[in-house]
Amino acid sequence: MSTPGRGLHGHVLDTLGPAITAGEYPPGSVLRTDELAQRFDVSRSVMREAVRVLESMHLVASRRRVGVTVLPQSEWNVYDPQVIRWRLAGADRPRQLRSLTVLRSAVEPAAAGLAAKHATPEQCSELTECALGMVANSRGHRLEEYLFHDVAFHRVILNASGNEMFARLGDVVAEVLAGRTHHEVMFEDPDPAAVTLHVQVAEAVREGDAERAERLTREITVGALHELDILAP
Amino acid sequence: MSTPGRGLHGHVLDTLGPAITAGEYPPGSVLRTDELAQRFDVSRSVMREAVRVLESMHLVASRRRVGVTVLPQSEWNVYDPQVIRWRLAGADRPRQLRSLTVLRSAVEPAAAGLAAKHATPEQCSELTECALGMVANSRGHRLEEYLFHDVAFHRVILNASGNEMFARLGDVVAEVLAGRTHHEVMFEDPDPAAVTLHVQVAEAVREGDAERAERLTREITVGALHELDILAP
DNA sequence: GGATCCAAAAAGTCAGACTTATATGTCACA
DNA sequence: TGTGACATATAAGTCTGACTTTTTGGATCC
Numbered sequence: 001m002s003t004p005g006r007g008l009h010g011h012v013l014d015t016l017g018p019a020i021t022a023g024e025y026p027p028g029s030v031l032r033t034d035e036l037a038q039r040f041d042v043s044r045s046v047m048r049e050a051v052r053v054l055e056s057m058h059l060v061a062s063r064r065r066v067g068v069t070v071l072p073q074s075e076w077n078v079y080d081p082q083v084i085r086w087r088l089a090g091a092d093r094p095r096q097l098r099s100l101t102v103l104r105s106a107v108e109p110a111a112a113g114l115a116a117k118h119a120t121p122e123q124c125s126e127l128t129e130c131a132l133g134m135v136a137n138s139r140g141h142r143l144e145e146y147l148f149h150d151v152a153f154h155r156v157i158l159n160a161s162g163n164e165m166f167a168r169l170g171d172v173v174a175e176v177l178a179g180r181t182h183h184e185v186m187f188e189d190p191d192p193a194a195v196t197l198h199v200q201v202a203e204a205v206r207e208g209d210a211e212r213a214e215r216l217t218r219e220i221t222v223g224a225l226h227e228l229d230i231l232a233p
Numbered sequence: 234m235s236t237p238g239r240g241l242h243g244h245v246l247d248t249l250g251p252a253i254t255a256g257e258y259p260p261g262s263v264l265r266t267d268e269l270a271q272r273f274d275v276s277r278s279v280m281r282e283a284v285r286v287l288e289s290m291h292l293v294a295s296r297r298r299v300g301v302t303v304l305p306q307s308e309w310n311v312y313d314p315q316v317i318r319w320r321l322a323g324a325d326r327p328r329q330l331r332s333l334t335v336l337r338s339a340v341e342p343a344a345a346g347l348a349a350k351h352a353t354p355e356q357c358s359e360l361t362e363c364a365l366g367m368v369a370n371s372r373g374h375r376l377e378e379y380l381f382h383d384v385a386f387h388r389v390i391l392n393a394s395g396n397e398m399f400a401r402l403g404d405v406v407a408e409v410l411a412g413r414t415h416h417e418v419m420f421e422d423p424d425p426a427a428v429t430l431h432v433q434v435a436e437a438v439r440e441g442d443a444e445r446a447e448r449l450t451r452e453i454t455v456g457a458l459h460e461l462d463i464l465a466p
Numbered sequence: 467g468g469a470t471c472c473a474a475a476a477a478g479t480c481a482g483a484c485t486t487a488t489a490t491g492t493c494a495c496a
Numbered sequence: 497t498g499t500g501a502c503a504t505a506t507a508a509g510t511c512t513g514a515c516t517t518t519t520t521g522g523a524t525c526c
């Protein structure tokens with residue numbers, strides 16, 4: 001997916017991270033560095049590096065004479081892309097998808113409004129191109145092609161907002177959209193209404209109509225939330 | 234502030250992190266682990282742990298035969314609380330405050346709307362208490378006391394939304410509010426209109442009026458944005 | 467000029483010895 | 497019986513030095 005096999009400590013993280021975020025070790029569980037090092041067949045130095053990374057994500061806390069304690073979910077850095085990926089790969093994927101979708105529905109309309117004010121001509125073109133790509137692939141079960149343009153569309157909006165915090169949510173949105181296509185029930189072609197809305201958002205941004213861009217994007221995200229309610233009520 | 238002196242590698246991070254986020258090492262700069270270890274007078278193992286943490290924040294990338302490369306700002310995990318703190322402590326604090334305030338103005342109204350639906354009686358009480366605390370300290374230059382209740386108020390809203398992603402922005406909001414009080418020009422007492430709005434939001438949440446809670450909270454955040462425009466146009 | 471090979475450089479890994487903080491149990495004393 | 501001081505064991509933290517692996521850049525050769 002992202003950066004696989006960036007050393008031994010990376011391999012350890014790929015195993016330990018998902019295990020912790022999946023709740024395999026309940027909060028308060030204590031792990032010992034030496035034992036983990038043995039289990040993963042790596043040296044203590046490598047294991048320590050892995051623990052440091054988990055610590056920086058606030059998944060664990062390391063204390064002398066105690067060990068490596070697993071922290072409660074409320075402490076986790078849930079905005080860390082790595083943590084998001086681990087959790088989306090795990091058991092409570094539905095819960096995770098929902099909370100991310102709620103976040104989207106707060107952020108994306110605001111981003112679209114700003115994009116209408118700040119988008120460069122290039123970004124406007126890209127946006128139109130993405131919307132057209134969505135239209136072109138909205139029928140005939142071309143789900144992957146549709147997804148590709150959908151993700152690109154939302155990335156452009158977030159980037160064009162000019163706000164760094166918004167822009168960095170591009171990966172999150174991509175994960176959510178991909179998750180919807182790949183894991184949820186999706187036999188049918190995308191909702192034609194949603195496709196139209198994307199085209200209209202591109203229009204509004206091009207015309208600099210912030211209010212309209214925001215309102216239309218809100219309709220898109222409300223639709224996404226509604227979809228979740230239908231699939232997992 | 235948070236977890237000072239959690240070992241030697243923590244001290245290294247406290248120096249290197251702010252230096253990198255402050256742009257002291259331009260993107261593409263190459264550092265060598267051994268040299269850094271010497272500079273900070275720590276062993277290579279400790280230095281490696283620090284580098285691993287910076288790497289997990291996507292501030293740097295470590296490659297064999299090359300060294301530790303500083304990544305461009307666009308790669309940074311800007312939602313990492315540690316990174317946020319480092320950047321707020323640095324030179325582009327104003328920019329950072331602005332982008333965080335824009336984020337707030339997208340998220341908090343939505344959170345308030347959800348809070349109106351999901352807040353427990355306890356949370357409603359807390360909210361009212363906070364609002365009253367703000368009123369009580371809104372005059373006579375009791376800025377610290379006012380800030381305390383203001384932060385608590387917004388934390389309760391975010392938590393009561395029931396959305397984990399929103400809830401985890403409590404620390405960010407706290408930093409922004411604290412930053413405004415401590416570093417921006419703020420001779421005068423808080424805007425009475427803002428105080429009233431907080432009281433009204435507490436009311437709306439208590440009454441379960443989501444639409445009103447959202448609208449009032451939007452007014453608060455619009456005010457915060459407007460304030461920034463006046464101070465740093 | 468281009469493909470191939472070589473050597474240096476820096477990160478990566480490992481093993482072992484030592485240090486330090488601290489939770490916990492022990493024991494004396496009240 | 498409870499309480500405080502003290503000893504001890506434990507696990508993280510640190511350091512060092514040797515070795516491995518990957519990769520870059522240049523030298524060499526065709």
